[in-house]
Amino acid sequence: MGSPVVEHPLSLSAALEHALKAASGIDFSGAEARPIGGGCIHRALEVRAAGRPYFLKLNGVGTLPMFEAEVDGLAALTACDAFRVPRALACGATDDEAFLLLEHLQLRPLASTEDGQRFARALVQLHHDTGEQFGWARDNFIGANPQINDLHDGWAQFFVNCRLLPQLQRARSAGYGGAVLREAEQLLERVPALFLDYRPRPSLLHGDLWNGNAAMDAEGRPAIFDPAVYRGDRDADLAMSELFGGFPTAFYAAYRAAWPPAEGYEQRKTLYNLYHVLNHLSLFGRAYLGQAERMIRALVFELRR
Structure with a gap:
């Protein structure tokens, strides 16, 4: 820590x-x-x-x-x-x-194959903790920004209403208009198409699972902290872990061996990480604008096919 x-x-x-x-x-x-x-x-x-x-x-x-x-x-x-x-x-x-x-x-970074495997097993266990609805009983924070967690029965509606829309509104308020917002409106309309054949469970998520919030303790047990918890698609945690890197390859191999992601994960990964990139745009400025625009365009292109 x-x-x-x-x-x-x-x-x-x-x-x-x-x-x-x-x-x-x-x-x-x-x-x-x-x-x-x-x-x-x-x-x-x-x-x-x-x-x-x-x-x-x-x-x-x-x-x-x-x-x-x-x-x-x-x-x-x-x-x-x-x-x-x-x-x-x-x-x-x-x-x-x-x-x-x-x-x-007393914490240390994940480093070895065994670290990655232990962390994967723990994350699978966390994600098997499921509820009835998507969201959380209270709002919380993603970094320094508020994170809305209104309860929804449908995952696509939750992700649009509580994740993408608030971030896009922040982008608009900060003056980031143009293509990023025009194409984002098309994306919002098409998000439900990603979930026509995929029905995720409302898993307990860490919510901000980058490598800086993951470690091993002195006894070799996987540790997590600085959460932004809610119930959602488990792929959102996996996607966040890939956004900035730093997790051992063995972590992904062990997680997928225990509970393979469903078909379409790569598209969902881009969608879920768009939320975090837009959040970084809000917190840290224009350096993240190009990345957000590329992710939106890629998603819109794929969803038009």
Whole structure:
């Protein structure tokens, strides 16, 4: 969870120490805190109190809903018991900042064939945790952007209404008009055609499964964190894992051996990853515009055939 600790000890404010103790029961008086790199939204600290390390996220008071949604997602993943998931120990806010206190895990990247196989088996188990509808009982966040999770009986309708439309509206509001939006309207009309012969189950998804949110713990158990959970097509997690790379080849081989994706996965992969590329366009700017346009055009072309 984060890059190696940077050697610059800090002190927590008295207000934060008090709030942490009130929320967790742990005395953080005089605790030693060290910044951890790797995150792009929140400040992250390793905090030692009473001889034990903890992982602490901090941000402005207005980000408390993000931390509350993360607690909810971690609880859902923990209940499935497929992965090692950090326990949320406290969540709240002082007058100046919101905080999320988590169990500190010793983690390393997936590297070996065995790592990939273990992670695949755990992901298959997670995806076999299914529900009755697509979506989630609450909205949450994908990166720093809100993620709408209104419950739907149909997957295609959910993905259009709760994934693509909100991102395209953000793109329009940011001034990204022209071809990307004109062709996106054609795409939205054609999305249901991808699911005429494919009926995915409402699987429990991590929701933001890139390699930075996946690891192995000190005992060699697969671990996941920073979730954006909802129930959806399991292929959406697989697709996200391919978007930025970093997972061992053995992971994909083991997953497909246990539960092969249905025909048409490559098209669905492009559709599902379009959501994340549009989200990156919203968060990080024009560098992702060309990629989004190419994905939309490719999907529209395939769906016209």
